[in-house]
Amino acid sequence: MATPVVHVKESEDDVSNSLCELVISRASAAIKTKGLFVIGVSGGSAAKFLCNGLPSAVTEWDKWRVFFCDERYVPFDDPECTYTVYKNGLLSKVPALADYVYPINPAIPLEEAADEYLGKIRTVFPGDGIPRFDVLVLGMGPDGHTCSLFPDHPLLKEDEQLVAPIADSPKPPPGRITLTFPVINNASCAVFASCGAGKADIVQKVLEGSGDNPLPAAMVRPTQGEVVWFLDVAAASKLKSQHKL
Numbered sequence: 001m002a003t004p005v006v007h008v009k010e011s012e013d014d015v016s017n018s019l020c021e022l023v024i025s026r027a028s029a030a031i032k033t034k035g036l037f038v039i040g041v042s043g044g045s046a047a048k049f050l051c052n053g054l055p056s057a058v059t060e061w062d063k064w065r066v067f068f069c070d071e072r073y074v075p076f077d078d079p080e081c082t083y084t085v086y087k088n089g090l091l092s093k094v095p096a097l098a099d100y101v102y103p104i105n106p107a108i109p110l111e112e113a114a115d116e117y118l119g120k121i122r123t124v125f126p127g128d129g130i131p132r133f134d135v136l137v138l139g140m141g142p143d144g145h146t147c148s149l150f151p152d153h154p155l156l157k158e159d160e161q162l163v164a165p166i167a168d169s170p171k172p173p174p175g176r177i178t179l180t181f182p183v184i185n186n187a188s189c190a191v192f193a194s195c196g197a198g199k200a201d202i203v204q205k206v207l208e209g210s211g212d213n214p215l216p217a218a219m220v221r222p223t224q225g226e227v228v229w230f231l232d233v234a235a236a237s238k239l240k241s242q243h244k245l
């Protein structure tokens with residue numbers, strides 16, 4: 001089970017640059033060895049970082065396959081829709097990627113949308129094995145949630161479904177679809193990017209907490225992969241142990 005590797009950066013810009021550098025380096029490695037790079041992305045500031053940092057640096061977009069670690073079950077024209085954030089922020093700059101980004105379908109019932117989404121993932125990971133994403137770019141909410149996996153929610157124990165619907169998200173909107181831990185912890189690389197003093201307490205709890213009743217973000221420990229955290233100084237300010245700058 002991977003031990004988190006924590007990089008503390010001077011600024012949010014440095015976190016953004018480091019995140020994009022990691023994604024780009026894993027993409028070239030994956031494309032070189034497998035001819036394809038499969039990534040899961042999240043909303044929030046991760047979306048801002050990736051939409052800003054990737055367009056000018058990536059060339060082989062046709063070898064990318066982009067999924068969402070979680071998505072809100074809302075129409076595409078809802079500002080809460082993570083796909084639309086990426087459509088406006090990334091696809092507007094890299095139209096060629098549009099065929100390789102897989103949105104969730106908000107126009108069918110939630111459970112069906114989850115099943116349909118797994119079907120899209122299966123186009124890249126055929127069969128019934130657990131999909132192994134090259135990179136999952138994750139955010140962490142102020143409550144320690146990641147993807148749409150929230151503290152004390154039954155989905156934290158989900159070990160059958162690979163993609164799950166959630167209808168009672170404590171963070172609006174209530175309806176969402178999320179990857180579950182069997183997939184998350186089968187990734188080659190899970191990477192968090194968290195910035196700001198507002199995250200300092202939860203970062204300390206997640207990275208240095210006792211481990212009993214771990215928060216969702218602390219449960220991201222790929223069994224045969226790595227988990228990397230990029231923090232700015234403010235978000236890392238409550239950490240007791242020293243980390244690489």
Ligand SMILES: O=C(O)[C@H](O)[C@@H](O)[C@H](O)[C@H](O)COP(=O)(O)O
Nearest residue numbers: 042043044045139140141146147
């Ligand atoms: O659906 C969601 O609520 C978001 O995708 C969420 O999981 C996000 O990743 C965290 O809230 C961190 O967001 P920030 O990094 O912007 O704080």
